[in-house]
Amino acid sequence: MSLNIIQANRVTSLPQSAWLVIGVVMLTLLWTLPVLAGPASSTETTSAAPVNPAPLSNSTIASVQGPLVSTLMPLAFDNPAQEVRYHLLLEELRCPKCQNASLAGSDSPIAQDLRRKTYELVKAGHSTREVRDYMVSRYGDFISYRPPMRASTWFLWFAPPLLLVIGAIFWLLRSKSSDVASDTPLSVEEQARLQLLLGKDGEQKPSR
Amino acid sequence: MSRMSMRRALWLIPLVAFVVLVVMLWGRLGRDPMIVPQATTGQAFPAFRLNSLTDSGVLTEASLPRQPFLLNVWGSWCPTCAAEQPYLMHLATQGVMMVGVNYKDQTADALSYLSARGNPFVLNLQDARGDLGVDLGVTGAPETFVVNADHRIMQHVIGEIDDTVWQRQLKPCLDSLRVNQGGNAACH
Numbered sequence: 001m002s003l004n005i006i007q008a009n010r011v012t013s014l015p016q017s018a019w020l021v022i023g024v025v026m027l028t029l030l031w032t033l034p035v036l037a038g039p040a041s042s043t044e045t046t047s048a049a050p051v052n053p054a055p056l057s058n059s060t061i062a063s064v065q066g067p068l069v070s071t072l073m074p075l076a077f078d079n080p081a082q083e084v085r086y087h088l089l090l091e092e093l094r095c096p097k098c099q100n101a102s103l104a105g106s107d108s109p110i111a112q113d114l115r116r117k118t119y120e121l122v123k124a125g126h127s128t129r130e131v132r133d134y135m136v137s138r139y140g141d142f143i144s145y146r147p148p149m150r151a152s153t154w155f156l157w158f159a160p161p162l163l164l165v166i167g168a169i170f171w172l173l174r175s176k177s178s179d180v181a182s183d184t185p186l187s188v189e190e191q192a193r194l195q196l197l198l199g200k201d202g203e204q205k206p207s208r
Numbered sequence: 209m210s211r212m213s214m215r216r217a218l219w220l221i222p223l224v225a226f227v228v229l230v231v232m233l234w235g236r237l238g239r240d241p242m243i244v245p246q247a248t249t250g251q252a253f254p255a256f257r258l259n260s261l262t263d264s265g266v267l268t269e270a271s272l273p274r275q276p277f278l279l280n281v282w283g284s285w286c287p288t289c290a291a292e293q294p295y296l297m298h299l300a301t302q303g304v305m306m307v308g309v310n311y312k313d314q315t316a317d318a319l320s321y322l323s324a325r326g327n328p329f330v331l332n333l334q335d336a337r338g339d340l341g342v343d344l345g346v347t348g349a350p351e352t353f354v355v356n357a358d359h360r361i362m363q364h365v366i367g368e369i370d371d372t373v374w375q376r377q378l379k380p381c382l383d384s385l386r387v388n389q390g391g392n393a394a395c396h
Contacts, residue, residue: 096245097347109312110347113338138345140247170218 017172024168028161075119086122089131090115092146096139244366247345253359254343261310261318261332271331272359276385277305278378279353280329280369281341283313284321286349292368293325299374300328304382307331311349312338354381354395362395 077083090104095111103111103118114135121131135143147153186194248254257268280296282289300306308329310318313336322332335341344353347366354363363381365373380394 096345099241099243108348109338110341113312113342117342136247138247138342139245139347140345142243142245 017175020168020171024161024164027164031157031161077123082122085128086119089118089122089128092132092144093118093135094143094145096143102145244364245345245347246364248343248361249364251361253355253361254340256333256335256340256343258340259334261308261315261334262322262327267331267333269359272307272355273305273330275305275357276362276382277307277330277355278382279307279309279355281309281311281335281344281346281349281351281353283311283349284317285313288368289350290321290325292350292370293328295369295371295374296328297326299369300326305330307333307355309333309335309340309344311335311341311346352378354378354385356385 075083075086077086087104091102093103093114095101095103095106095108095114097108097110098106101111103115117134118131121134126134132144132146136148141148147156149157253269253272255269257266259265260267278299282293296306306329308327308331310332313334315334315336318334333340338346344351344361345364350368352365352369353361356362362385363377365377367373369378377396381396384394
């Protein structure tokens with residue numbers, strides 16, 4: 001009876017491990033693709049203008065003071081794509097004063113200023129990457145919730161998939177070793193001992 | 209190594225991981241978790257074109273002093289600025305050259321603030337929109353920068369200036385810049 005269970009385990013363990021491998025590969029790709037594809041995304045706009053913007057005219061936004069006015073002011077964009085990029089940037093960029101809130105989620109004065117800067121840069125045709133670089137050059141990597149891919153951040157990016165791979169290997173080795181054990185038939189002595197143990201307690205003891 | 213002891217060794221992995229985690233977390237316990245952006249330190253002072261707060265002049269980066277100086281970002285709306293103002297006045301009497309950036313403020317409020325508490329600044333920039341603030345990497349007020357004679361940002365201090373900060377950070381940095389034009393060993 002116990003042999004049946006072991007065999008059933010072996011039959012199901014093969015497709016399971018295949019699925020596991022596929023899952024690990026997919027997750028690793030999902031995790032790293034956005035960054036690996038990062039440099040290519042700079043082609044999304046064709047603007048060749050330098051990031052350092054020309055002195056911004058006060059006419060775009062009248063010199064309004066006070067948080068409510070600037071927050072509630074409707075923003076005009078040239079096209080829907082610009083608006084989408086603007087809102088994605090507000091989610092990705094961090095308010096430098098608040099430690100852990102995005103520009104979209106903070107109403108501190110500096111977050112308002114950086115929202116306005118983001119709007120002006122996007123409206124002027126700068127790419128997402130250029131806006132990000134503009135912010136990073138002033139506030140450092142801290143400003144972005146998307147850490148850059150470089151030698152010092154490899155661990156950050158690759159540790160989670162690496163741990164997953166290590167876990168998968170460990171799991172595969174374990175399930176394989178139990179298969180091997182089931183293939184070797186019991187010797188006469190072992191068989192006798194098994195009978196003894198089963199007969200003594202009336203049930204199978206857990207193997208050591 | 210037998211199969212059994214190999215298995216035992218594998219079980220040690222979680223324990224080791226746990227100990228490493230405890231050591232890492234313990235090391236950070238009680239420390240200030242505030243992350244201070246310092247990206248503009250070491251950079252050239254950004255170009256600007258701003259009105260003077262105290263007269264009708266227009267100031268640019270060329271108007272800045274040609275010697276090491278402190279640049280203080282303040283606002284009449286900022287309680288911590290009011291708290292450090294007496295110490296800035298004290299530094300001014302000691303002959304420390306200071307440039308003020310009136311940050312995101314109303315002209316009338318800023319002028320009455322200066323007339324009530326004194327004006328320790330040789331130059332008063334009016335950054336009503338906070339554009340210079342963004343270029344400097346300012347997150348709020350008060351913040352203080354040490355700028356060298358070549359108009360390069362050498363130090364960025366966030367928060368109130370008091371005797372401790374002056375003795376420990378600002379003064380050593382300013383002194384090293386005065387002694388040696390290129391030296392910035394004491395600026396950190």
